[in-house]
Amino acid sequence: MIVLGIDPGTATTGYGVVATDAVASAEATVVGRVAKSAHGAPRLIECGVIRTSPRAPLHERLRDIHEGVTELIARHHPDALAVEDVFYARNVRTTLVLGHARGVILLAGSTAGLAIHEYPPALVKKAVVGTGAATKEQVQFMVAKLLRLKHAPEPADAADGVACALTCVLNAEGPLARLRLGATAGARA
Amino acid sequence: MIVLGIDPGTATTGYGVVATDAVASAEATVVGRVAKSAHGAPRLIECGVIRTSPRAPLHERLRDIHEGVTELIARHHPDALAVEDVFYARNVRTTLVLGHARGVILLAGSTAGLAIHEYPPALVKKAVVGTGAATKEQVQFMVAKLLRLKHAPEPADAADGVACALTCVLNAEGPLARLRLGATAGARA
Numbered sequence: 568m569i570v571l572g573i574d575p576g577t578a579t580t581g582y583g584v585v586a587t588d589a590v591a592s593a594e595a596t597v598v599g600r601v602a603k604s605a606h607g608a609p610r611l612i613e614c615g616v617i618r619t620s621p622r623a624p625l626h627e628r629l630r631d632i633h634e635g636v637t638e639l640i641a642r643h644h645p646d647a648l649a650v651e652d653v654f655y656a657r658n659v660r661t662t663l664v665l666g667h668a669r670g671v672i673l674l675a676g677s678t679a680g681l682a683i684h685e686y687p688p689a690l691v692k693k694a695v696v697g698t699g700a701a702t703k704e705q706v707q708f709m710v711a712k713l714l715r716l717k718h719a720p721e722p723a724d725a726a727d728g729v730a731c732a733l734t735c736v737l738n739a740e741g742p743l744a745r746l747r748l749g750a751t752a753g754a755r756a
Numbered sequence: 757m758i759v760l761g762i763d764p765g766t767a768t769t770g771y772g773v774v775a776t777d778a779v780a781s782a783e784a785t786v787v788g789r790v791a792k793s794a795h796g797a798p799r800l801i802e803c804g805v806i807r808t809s810p811r812a813p814l815h816e817r818l819r820d821i822h823e824g825v826t827e828l829i830a831r832h833h834p835d836a837l838a839v840e841d842v843f844y845a846r847n848v849r850t851t852l853v854l855g856h857a858r859g860v861i862l863l864a865g866s867t868a869g870l871a872i873h874e875y876p877p878a879l880v881k882k883a884v885v886g887t888g889a890a891t892k893e894q895v896q897f898m899v900a901k902l903l904r905l906k907h908a909p910e911p912a913d914a915a916d917g918v919a920c921a922l923t924c925v926l927n928a929e930g931p932l933a934r935l936r937l938g939a940t941a942g943a944r945a
Contacts, residue, residue: 626866629859633867659848666855671863673856674822677815 568739569612571645571681572732573636574724575653575669578621580632583614583710583720583729584643587736609736611714612643614725625664629671636675648676649735651727652687684735691727694734706730757928758801760834760870761921762825763913764842764858767810769821772803772899772909772918773832776925798925800903801832803914814853818860825864837865838924840916841876873924880916883923895919 574581587609617635619628640648650672653665676683689699696709707719707726713733720726757777763770776798806824808817829837839861842854865872878888884902885894896908896915902922909915 624872626862626872629863630866633863653852659851662848663842663851663855666852667859667862670818670856670859673815674818674860674863677819683813683815 568647568736569643569645570647570649570732570735571636571639571643571676572649572651572728572730572735573672574651574727574731575632575665575672576724577625577628577632577664577668578619579722579724580617580619580635580668580672581614581722581724581726581728582617582636582639583725583732584612584639584645585609585714585729585732585736586612587740609714609733611716611720611729613639614720614729616722616724616728625667629667632668633671633675636672637679640675640679640681645681647682647684647735647739648673648679649684649686649731650676651691651731652685654688684738686731686734691730691734694737695730703727757836757925758832758834759836759838759921759924760825760828760832760865761838761840761917761919761924762861763840763916763920764821764854764861765913766814766817766821766853766857767808768911768913769806769808769824769857769861770803770911770913770915770917771806771825771828772914772921773801773828773834774798774903774918774921774925775801776928798903798922800905800909800918802828803909803918805911805913805917814856818856821857822860822864825861826868829864829868829870834870836871836873836924836928837862837868838873838875838920839865840880840920841874843877873927875920875923880919880923883926884919892916 569584569586572583572585617632619631650669653662653669673683692701692706693699695713696705703723703726707723710726710729710733711719714729720729758773758775761772761774806821808820839858842851842858862872881890881895882888885898892912896912899915899918899922900908903918909918
């Protein structure tokens, strides 16, 4: 299974492509972490950010984001798109503009026929770090740990995209695996 | 000039296609209403709504909206896309979801290379009815008047799409023409 994870933003959209051999079956769930650390360990294929020009009008930035996501889908043929929900605690104008970016991202996945998953930011942090109140640094640290990377993905937005893809992978392995890994991750962080 | 006007919504997106022979020049502005009532009068080509299934997931509804707008552009070859801004006085969740719809609409226009105009709802009402506090019924009434239609466009969302296109046409004829027509419209309403 290949998952494209996206952390939407109008200026910087973070993304991560994560692959796993693990099958979403009862057996895989029971085997749990042992299977994961053997053949089923999730691995990072690519991560980065799609940047748009702050001086460009909104519709051009949306086009850049849509093109960027469409290119990623064409390059990696993911099975699923995992998109982080937008915080709506910030100011309403910001939330509205982020909604635009999220709209064109979901469209790209829908047009390509991908399974689409949406996760609130707190759930992504909980799945990867073990607590919904994790900092950006903790997310970067745990993403690197779980994917056995030498360095944490930079910038933090890229790590957030990877974390979102990881959340989807862990969820596909069953809630048990997710919770177990989440607990371990929390202890390690 | 052909303008596609859109009033975005996740359930119902209203649209109107308005054409005018008027040129956006200083002369056209000076001639003002006389020119408009002669050869330059704006006329309605098509209006309606794009409806999405309330039971479909958001990403499918966004795809339907995007496809609908893309089809309208292919059919009418408009020069400009005029999109109403989203109210953000309502609850934040609604605003966020409307932002998604607006995002895919702006994307469709941007991909087609159209000039893109965004108008706050109050400005659309002001341009068409003469007051930013106009009711939906007043907008429908004035849209029918200005375009010499026998009946007001139905449903109200379609009339809002037409009103948005009209705002763009009136703006292109210069702020003077817009204000003059706006004042007349207000008196007539």
